[in-house]
Amino acid sequence: MSKLITIDGNTIPFEEGQTIMEAATAAGVYIPHLCHHPEFTPHGSCKLCTVKVNGRTCSACTFPAVDGQDVLNNTQELTDDRRLITQMLFVEGNHFCPSCEKTGNCQLQAVAYHLNMLDNHFPLFYPNRELDASHAEVMIDHNRCIFCTLCVRASQQKDGKDVFAISGRGLNKHLIVNAQSGLLKDTDIEATDQAAHICPTGAILIKRTAYQVPIGERIYDHQQIDQVSLASENSQHDK
Template identity: 60%
Template sequence: MSDYETFLLDGRPVRFERGQTILEAALAAGHYIPNLCHHPEFKPHGSCKLCTIKVNGRYGSACTVKAMPGQEVSSDTPELNGNRRVLLQMLFVEGSHFCPGCEKSGNCALQALAYDLEMLTPHYAHFYPSRPLDASHPDVLIDFNRCIMCELCVRASREVDGKNVFALAGRGVASHVVVNSPSGKLADTDFALTDKAAHICPVGAILPKRVGFAVPIGSRTYDVDAISTLAERRATEEA
């Protein structure tokens, strides 16, 4: 018996270690599968559904389905990419994503995925949410209108910072992130700029204050390289 096992991703064999999810194995092998709520340091979340794949003909989330020998996985297909584009469009219309006015532009995973999947229009009628901003904290600003409910800040604050500053409340489209303080304001928590949660937001919902255009638009991470190219390159470097 060989010391590794493989599954097939879009026809190519991918090696994996027992216990890895399909997404982990694919990323490690340098094969990009679009994802938003996934973060290598945290347990699978499975909420954004960008990584939806087909495993032996059945739909599943690459970030939660464990890799098994002999699986036939399809990911980079017109159907799945088309559905991913719709999911991105849903996130764009649900929130308020005005890229030209956002300091995260060029470093934003939502935007980068939209580039990668060639999303040219948000397509659906906009929801125009009116969620309040929280600028109470001296060092960090939160624009909840940009939140995509991935709960990375919730997870980072609980699991890494040990502070439990955020929680997801509400239901359905009324879902929203709340701040754990009697006032509901970030200033009344022990949140700090050095927290993991201050830097984990994949979009521009949580931003450090007084930082702007340190890197000019046009030279930022995903302006230079596509998010898929970057992920693939990272895998090669780590290998």
């Protein structure tokens, strides 16, 4: 007998061991997220995928699907909370979309559009963050880091390296690299590493590749993030 959960009143089958996020994605139901990636261990850091499960608030990417669960995903309350989280991500960093080479390919930007985020709501923090362009092929713009840990997990779980980590807490939280000098050039990262390509914002970039795809012809210029995310993640699941 199939195991079933309901999401916003719709019956969704799932396989043993799947999370709510995995079950939803397989069924074509989009749950907004930034730190989730189907290839890596769930982390639950961005909290955008927060849903209500039998009245309890949970992260869909980490919470297991259990037969008979009643999940609320697409409610006004959750949409408002997700918009506030996204607004906080924008003001806690230095995200200037019109001048960013990742615009149109940026998941943070696309999520903001999906949630109909029209302003920042909160005062901008304008943190003093540096840019590390010391590496010959890869650079880090710390202004755009949202601490999703995707680069950390990709480096460890896919590349077999340990290039990145998150250090500090609160306003002192920052992305660090595994080098005594603290510079990317002294790590063993390569431009072909998954960790160099997985950033959902423009924090980690491959040098000399900016604007090769013109603005207006980029991923989210023509498709909403829910369409892109569901197609991409189900494709990776089928491999």
